[in-house]
Amino acid sequence: MNPKGRFPRGSGPLVCGGILLILLLPVGARAGLFPAASTGDLWFQADHAGFRDSTGAVTEEFYIRLPNNQIVFEESDTDSGVTFEGRVFVHLKFFDESGDRVAGASRPFEFVAGSAEQARTPDRVQLLVIREPLHPKTHEVEVVVEDLNAKKRGLIYLFTKKKKNGVLRALLSPPPESADLSLSDLQFAWSCRPARAGAPFFKNGWSVVPNPGRNYGLYLDTLRVYAEIRDRHSAGFGTYASVKTVRDAEGHVLGVDRDTLALASGFGIQLVSMPLRGLPSGTYDLSLEVTEVGTDRVGRSVRAFNVLWDEGSWARAEEDVLAEARAVLPEDEYDRFREMPFGERESHLATFWASRDPSPNTAANELRIAFLARVEHADANFTTPLERGMTSDRGRVYIRYGPPDEWTREDLPRPGNTLADVLDGGDFSEDLYTDRTDRSRRDGLTTANFANVDTRPYEIWTYTREGQPLFPDRERLSKNTGLSFIFVDDQGIGVYTLRYSNTPQRF
Structure with missing residues (x-):
């Protein structure tokens, strides 16, 4: 039992002693x-x-x-x-x-x-x-x-x-198909070097080291691409004009490279090498257009690639980038962010933090530093084998509002200290706002599958005013004075779910 008190600093996540067998149903991936x-x-x-x-x-x-x-x-x-x-x-x-x-x-x-x-x-x-x-x-x-x-x-x-x-x-x-002249997909590469058969990543006289993320910029500032061209109507040698064009998301041309190449027996390869220094972070299109000289027969292939200059974009896994975006972006903006390519994500987050830098003339962004400190605390205190601390319900509330002014925790409630007892004796609204359902009644929060006493562990976080929100301009004041959150460990395994909040803001 932990009666009302100050929020603990540095306390580790709850370790449960029981074993729970859960049936997981497959979820269709998009x-x-x-x-x-x-x-x-x-x-x-x-x-x-x-x-x-x-x-x-x-x-x-x-x-x-x-x-x-x-x-x-x-x-x-x-x-x-x-x-x-x-x-x-x-x-x-x-x-x-x-x-x-x-x-x-x-x-x-x-x-x-x-x-x-x-x-x-x-x-x-x-x-x-x-x-x-x-x-x-x-x-x-x-x-x-x-x-x-x-x-x-x-x-x-x-x-x-x-x-x-x-x-x-x-x-x-x-890959794109043409009855006469066809190009392969553009293979984005980390390097393309002449090689002999048997060399790693060997292909038609070249060692083409793949770049599966299509990421360029900080560690590789030259765009490198491998492509194959086939002309089914040519059995001998032919000369072809090649045009490589880089465009931004709006279709503006940012770079063009032209050359000629020869196809032997209707087959040839095209290697692309274009400098990217000066391009800002973002997602761009590379188009390759090959035309037989003296005719109008043409083949095209277009693909997107990313330019990333932030070291964090290279070092972090996608789940970490999405976790940050989920913590700081409004829900509708986060949904759009998830669909963005990697380059656009970096640009979007960079713009987001730059626009909220309290001292833009200094190297440090104090708001982002405060955010990262809260993430570190959430990961250290709320992580369980089933979820990361910053993406848990307690972690998201902590990152958003900071440490609560009062904190109550019951690991094994006894009669008189159950969740129902606390609600009966506390100043809690009849309208319960939760992350799972917009509104539920008190009975829905306190009813559990127990024959006698509701022994589910719970935590109550109370902010006497509005807390310490990272983004005060976004917060809508609750209809009551201060903020209250109730987290319940429904299964007894240390995973606390937000079951009550007196703010209509969704988490």
């Missing part, structure tokens, strides 16, 4: 666009590019970027010394427009890190490539990466053999 990032407990990025052969059949290449710190490396003694071995399994599942599975592929990957430090750092990554023929009915693809060295964490998986994994689902379309 397909996005490539490049995409995974959800789940293993983070990776993935992209794809399609290439046609002389018959028009398409082979899809899938590129996966997997940071070392996302997977478990097992220590192994070898003749040459100690090494650290990682093992993952990649599953590809292809679906048609009706959602029916039409094809699939799986492949194991093994790799070695030279030291424990290399095995733990996010600066070292594994680049995985899978090539598969494209089923003609394919509309979406699901990519699952499973860590064969790591079991899933949490009480739910205590007695299972489920492996740690990440998953993404994205729309998949074939």
Whole structure:
């Protein structure tokens, strides 16, 4: 029992002693666009590019970027010394427009890190490539990466053999097709160097190291792209004009590069190398247009890429970026943010914080520093095996309003201190605003599946006035003096749900 008092500083998350078995129902994932990032407990990025052969059949290449710190490396003694071995399994599942599975592929990957430090750092990554023929009915693809060295964490998986994994689902379309002159998809690359057969990432005389995030800028300020051109009406040599154009989101032309290339036996490759210095953070389109000299036969291919200059955009996983956006953006703005490409997200967040910098003439943004301090506190105190602290209900309220002025917590309520007893003796409104339902009655909050005493743990946070909101201009005053929040651990496993608030603002 903890009667009313000051909010604790540095207290750790509640550790429960019981075991709860929960049935999880699958939730349909909404397909996005490539490049995409995974959800789940293993983070990776993935992209794809399609290439046609002389018959028009398409082979899809899938590129996966997997940071070392996302997977478990097992220590192994070898003749040459100690090494650290990682093992993952990649599953590809292809679906048609009706959602029916039409094809699939799986492949194991093994790799070695030279030291424990290399095995733990996010600066070292594994680049995985899978090539598969494209089923003609394919509309979406699901990519699952499973860590064969790591079991899933949490009480739910205590007695299972489920492996740690990440998953993404994205729309998949074939490369542009023309009856005469066709181009492959544009493959965004980290580097393109001449190479011999057998070299890593070898393709038609070149080692093309994929860039699955299509991210350029801070660590790679030159756009590099590989593409293939096929002319089905040419059996010999031909000369073609090539135009590479970079446009912004509004369609304004920002850069053009022109050259000529020769195709032998109706096939050739185009390498793109364009400097990006001077372009602000954002998402841009690269178009490649190839025209046979002396004719009007033309092939085109267009794809988007990102320019990122903020180091945080390179170092953070997508789930961390989305968590920050969810904490600071209004609900409708956050919904739009989720659909933005990576480059637009960086630009949007940078503009958001810059417009709220209390001292724009200094290097530090004090408001963002305060936000990060609250995130650190929320992660340290409210994280459980099932959710991160900053995205939990208590974490979101803490980040929004700061520490409460009064804090009451009951870990094992006894008669006289149950949630119903507290509500009967407290100044709580009959209208209960919650995150799950706009309004519920008192009975809905206090009724539990217990035969006698309601023993659910709970916390009550009270702000005598409006708290310390990060964004005071957004807050609408509640109809009562001060703010009150009630969090209930409905299942007894340390996950507290916001069940009452006297402010109509949604969380």
